[in-house]
Amino acid sequence: MKALIEKYFEGETSLEEEAQLRAYFSGGVVDDELRVYQPLFQHFSEERGQSLSSDFDEKLLQKLDASEAKLVRMRIWPKQLLRIAAVAAVLVVAMIFLQKTNAPQAQQASVDWSKYEITDEQQAYEETVKALRLVSSKLKKGSKKASEEVGKMEKVGKYFN
């Protein structure tokens, strides 16, 4: 055993021989001469038996989820904002339509619209085109604004990814 100890301190022992040393020093009888090394190998044996408490994984995963949720919240926020912006855009468009359609109706009672009624076919066509253009320009404005906002959101989103 003494020779094996010397071999150990020379850094020449195999893993099996090191296991033999640990077994020797944790057993009952140890040579007086070698007793000084007993704490070393006892320490190794003791440390080898150490492990984390059984609920470590559970506690860790909870912590990871908590820190993950914080990150996800930050990442989700622009998406929610986009949704809000989209709903707002729809509402704005709807309000424009309602205003355009409601306003003349309110005046209908007092104004005799038949006087302004277009009878000429060509004129009617031109007026229709004009009206459609107006609607189209409003829609374009809305979608342009929306795409600008999406662009901005994407830029902001990059910082959260």
Place this chain on the structure above:
Amino acid sequence: MNHHDFKTKILPIKNRLFRFALGIVGQAAEAEDVVQEVFIKLWNNRQQLDAISNVEAWCITATRNLSIDKLRSKHQRLQPMAAGFDLHDQSATPYEAVVSNDVISQVRNLMSRLPEKQRDIMQLRDIEGLSYQEISDTLDVPMDQVKVYLFRARKAVRAGLEV
């Protein structure tokens, strides 16, 4: 890295890291805190992890550094300036401050005072039971260097025991 990778690649080394931390801080509860902090740090930085070639080596280094920080702050808490603080006291390093009452913690104390690489290698060999090749891979240290460090570490510990 996702949850699955974390569970299959990182969690299996938790007890090794725990014993690493324990070897420095000396108390199981604190060592457990260290490992938890290391894993949270790793998880929060997982986007950058692909750039790290050896995650285990990263974990060991992080565990060691965090354990030393913990020991230092604990030492500062326990040793207020008024209570006989001596600037000339050369023994007042965190390691030496760990007063050992029994022989086994004396060994822990001896090991914790070894230079970083020597300590890491002795820990991986004598406590974790890794082969030289595995130690070389884990710490990114050439195998012949592993043997030299181990030889020096054991020699220093032996000298400490024989005093």
